[in-house]
Amino acid sequence: MSESSSDKISEIISEISRIYGADEWWEADSAEEVMIGAILTQQTRWENVRTAILRLKMHDLCSFSKIRSADPTFIEKLIRPTGYYRQKTRRLKLLAEFVLERHGGMENLVKMETKHLRRELLSVNGVGEETADSILAYGFMRDCIVIDTYTKRIFACAGIISDGDELRRAFEEALPGNPSAKRRIHGHLVEYAKGFCNKSRCEECVIRNLCE
Known part of the structure; x- marks a missing residue:
């Protein structure tokens, strides 16, 4: 350059x-909300994501512990405005598994060095570079x-x-x-x-x- x-x-x-x-x-109530939003915003407008996030919050589903146990068809219904809602529901479920089962909760992700955390995020199906960097920057407040x-x-x-x-x-x-x-x-x-x-x-x- x-x-x-x-x-x-x-x-x-x-x-x-x-x-x-x-x-x-991007102002959110938690890092989990940012991670959820980063999946929902794929291939859609932010206005649609905002609607879906509000719907999830109304049903107390804006956390990975709740998403992991929720009926997929119910999640699909709530996030339908964002498009590709079946695919995004699967990705949210995978992200919940990544956070809770592979890493034992958000508190362990917070402790990770940024490059390591980025590599781990990119290992999740449906998390590309843009999604991973959005999570790092807005969810974990990393220098990204x-x-x-x-x-x-x-x-x-x-x-x-x-x-x-x-x-x-x-x-x-x-x-x-x-x-x-x-x-x-x-x-x-x-x-x-x-x-x-x-x-x-x-x-x-x-x-x-x-x-x-």
Whole structure:
């Protein structure tokens, strides 16, 4: 990555921060809720995830101990708004097994070193890199940047960089040792992409204008 590209990434981060301020993006009641949400958010909009989480909470099912023992068809009914509800129910059950049976509870996961925890999360069927990094960043508050479709889209459109590993390194350079800022910026990039990454609003994009 060239020095000019690195400078542009820092400039984009500054502009995004100016637009959205210092608000946290993903606020949850527990790390378990984040892990559940990270599965539910796969291939759907966040509004649908919020609906499903509220439904789970209404039935006291927003924990792995409850999910493990719950009737799968009932979980499917509650999370149906997120789509792929049968697949996601299986993944939630596997994640519950991972937490409770393989590792003896959340308290043991909290003690793990970040790289080890990431490897363990990636061993669960249905947990890819984006899901694992979301869990690490927002659930366990680790120093981790989430590189997702929205992030790649913005920087590819800006003509800077699109490779996930290069983007990760770029963010590490721009925000070294600042996990809170990484979480915040990722959330703001998601919101920005949702609002501006379409043909009707492309001309309004401040990021596009910064990089011309």
